Amino acid sequence: MTLRALRLNKLLSNINNVPSVVRFKHVWSSDNVVKSPFEDVVVPELTVDEYVWRNLEKWPTKTAAFCGVTNRSYTYEEIYKQSRTLAANLIKKFKVQNGDVIGVISHNIPEYPTITFGILAAGGVMTTFNPLYTEHEVQRQLELSDVKLMIAYEDYIPVVKEAFKHAKKNIPIISIRKDKPLLENVTSFQELVEDNHIDLSILKQVNRTPSDIAIIPYSSGTTGLPKGVELTNRNLVANFEQQNTGIRQYRYTKETHQDTALVILPLFHLYGLGIIMLHKMSAGVKLLTLPKFQPDTFLNSLKVHRSNIVYLVPPMVLFLGTSPQVTPEHLASVRSITVGAAPLPVADAEKMISRSQNSNLIITQGYGMTEAGPLVTMTLPDRTNYESAGYPLPNIKLRVVDDNMKNLGPCQVSL
Missing domain, CATH: 3.40.50.980 (Rossmann fold)
Structure with missing residues (x-):
């Protein structure tokens, strides 16, 4: 036993x-x-995003996420709107299709819900990376999950780029950061979520069901290398x-x-x-x-x-x-x-x-x-x-x- x-x-x-x-x-x-x-x-x-947003009208102006360090915050209504704007841009500008895997590497931030629901609303599948990973650990996960796009807090982008080199992949990067100039060859997360001109009707092409995979977290349990867990x-x-x-x-x-x-x-x-x-x-x-x-x-x-x-x-x-x-x-x-x-x-x-x-x-x-x-x-x-x-x-x-x-x-x- x-x-x-x-x-x-x-x-x-x-x-x-x-x-x-x-x-x-x-x-x-x-x-x-x-x-x-x-x-x-x-x-x-229901899908995850349908389940979470089904009662949005009960608390649209309530604070949904608040940073205990910087004090920046978002209401439920703001996260819902920003996530849908992000989703539309993921489809239009990055050609995200139903079932495409999008990587996220960040410490805890109040933008995490917007990122998550943006990926799901675009029909994507989110796989989460440990921000303490080395370049080789990032490489292994992005190859196993067949990541098509990375959303990264700017501090971790150098490691991500090194991982891309090892994997011989050229994957687009969206940078999460407000108070620094963008690094080379990355797209601003803030610009994507604040785009008031994107046509949200593009989201009608998304087709996800309860039986579809939504998130692929990695878990090693007690032994072995981390393994991707496909959660519907x-x-x-x-x-x-x-x-x-x-x-x-x-x-x-x-x-x-x-x-x-x-x-x-x-x-x-x-x-x-x-x-x-x-x-x-x-x-x-x-x-x-x-x-x-x-x-x-x-x-x-x-x-x-x-x-x-x-x-x-x-x-x-x-x-x-x-x-x-x-x-x-x-x-x-x-x-x-x-x-x-x-x-x-x-x-x-x-x-x-x-x-x-x-x-x-x-x-x-x-x-x-x-x-x-x-x-x-x-x-x-x-x-x-x-x-x-x-x-x-x-x-x-x-x-x-x-x-x-x-x-x-x-x-x-x-x-």
């Missing part, structure tokens, strides 16, 4: 502690299959709907209320892109973006901008529980902290809670994988078992198997 299976088996061993309001008679079936405690959801037959629109939309059930942390956006989600986890990874950016935008949540983890800007975003919903990885929880810079005021407005990507040590969670002095603070932990779109299990908001990865989301069944693919039950170990 693999170490990963042993860990998952342990995490699932307390699955029967689901509150009675959502619990089956027994979530372990007679053949040792773990069932979700939630009722199945109906997955809308339906994969992603299904996971969004699954998060709108008993595990939901956000409050509904209204005229008088809007939650703020801190976006410090990288958007090139599906944890940040899918769970935080895309799903929360479908609910009208405000995204507070930070380029990377730095103690000062991280704490300032919590204290000054008063984030309600925070997604972290265990080292950040450790920081909040032990750093002398952290005071109860930093966590005063935080209602929910979700931890993923690695197991959360109980001691670290307890230290953070004691530091916060916030009796209403909820800590949840999830388990997922890029191939699953990505969220698979999540603890309920009213649980305090920090060792658990929670319960399967709606429509999900799980198995823990031995080396012969035989199902194992609670606390069973393969011999």
Whole structure:
């Protein structure tokens, strides 16, 4: 039995502690299959961009994305309009066709949603690059994904150009930067999204369905080189709907209320892109973006901008529980902290809670994988078992198997 299976088996061993309001008679079936405690959801037959924008009229003037460093921001209406303008220019000026793969390499910025929805609205498929990649790592991904166009934050363009040389490819580059002159042979992102003369009727030629691929993030899991994961629109939309059930942390956006989600986890990874950016935008949540983890800007975003919903990885929880810079005021407005990507040590969670002095603070932990779109299990908001990865989301069944693919039950170990 693999170490990963042993860990998952342990995490699932307390699955029967689901509150009675959502619990089956027994979530372990007679053949040792773990069932979700939630009722199945109906997955809308929509593409990702159709799903996110279907409620745009409810919050057009609400802030959609805000930079915690520069303070530049965009409303939902602005991102919708700019993304469609970008999409039309991608088709007209770069000849993007349905299914063409477009690469994006950038740290977290408030323009990330515009880029994402611009690519999708043009019928393209987005593949996200880690901005820390070397030229050879960029080369490998652009060759595997057959990238036709790159959208890059200007700081990473030199690495991208070197990757093109190694790959012997001449791929157009769109540069994201406002305060510097353009590098040679690149197109301005800002000019493309602010083009008021582009004919948007060109978007009528786009033909994408729920079964078409939308995003290709790269994930290495625990071993090997990063592998491209082809996620369809339906994969992603299904996971969004699954998060709108008993595990939901956000409050509904209204005229008088809007939650703020801190976006410090990288958007090139599906944890940040899918769970935080895309799903929360479908609910009208405000995204507070930070380029990377730095103690000062991280704490300032919590204290000054008063984030309600925070997604972290265990080292950040450790920081909040032990750093002398952290005071109860930093966590005063935080209602929910979700931890993923690695197991959360109980001691670290307890230290953070004691530091916060916030009796209403909820800590949840999830388990997922890029191939699953990505969220698979999540603890309920009213649980305090920090060792658990929670319960399967709606429509999900799980198995823990031995080396012969035989199902194992609670606390069973393969011999």
